Amino acid sequence: KIFKNAGDIKENGINMPMDTDPATGKLTSKGYLFIEFETPEQASLAIKNYDNYSMDKTHCLAVNRFTDVEKYSQIEEEYKEPEEEKFVEKEHLRSWLTDSQARDQFVLYRGDDVSILWNKKAEPPEEEHKRVNWTETYVQWSPLGTYLATFH
The missing domain is CATH 3.30.70.330 (RRM (RNA recognition motif) domain)
Known part of the structure; x- marks a missing residue:
């Protein structure tokens, strides 16, 4: 049925x-x-x-x-230990928190340009990454600042 x-x-x-x-x-x-x-x-x-x-x-x-x-149903009765995979280190998701100069990151969206910049206390901001047409509407950091969301 x-x-x-x-x-x-x-x-x-x-x-x-x-x-x-x-x-x-x-x-x-x-x-x-x-x-x-x-x-x-x-x-x-x-x-x-x-x-x-x-x-x-x-x-x-x-x-x-x-x-x-x-x-x-064809599983072997005797346990065979799997081969150990080699560890591959991945980039730390919060590496920006360990910046040697203790700078904050911020995002700037102007016209069609989206830039991620390091905030410097006494100097102009340092551009880390820039893209044209990276989003259609706006960008937003995730709540913990781990990811940058772009909307299309």
Whole structure:
């Protein structure tokens, strides 16, 4: 019922394994089912639209490709430690706070020019970066001053 709008399901394309409950003798679902769609695109759309679909307050669907189920069921029993990746140092996001001259940065937007400048106490500002047509409307520092947002 849930997947009727997901795409065209092949004839006999729904398989829901059942088990007999030993206490009651009733047939109950094992908690999963397989659906085979006419095209891979329809299957991809069903995964996109119905993965994490909430059926009620306590039940949520997990939708996967059958190949993913096969892949994760073939995991080796013995743990193999992954190779250690070489550390690649990245630029510090707040490096401007460690400026050797303890200067503040500010942005200037005039006409089509946007400039980032260092504020110098007794001298004219020092231009760090300048671009023409960097924004269409305005620029804004992020709340902590880590990023400069431009609007297009």
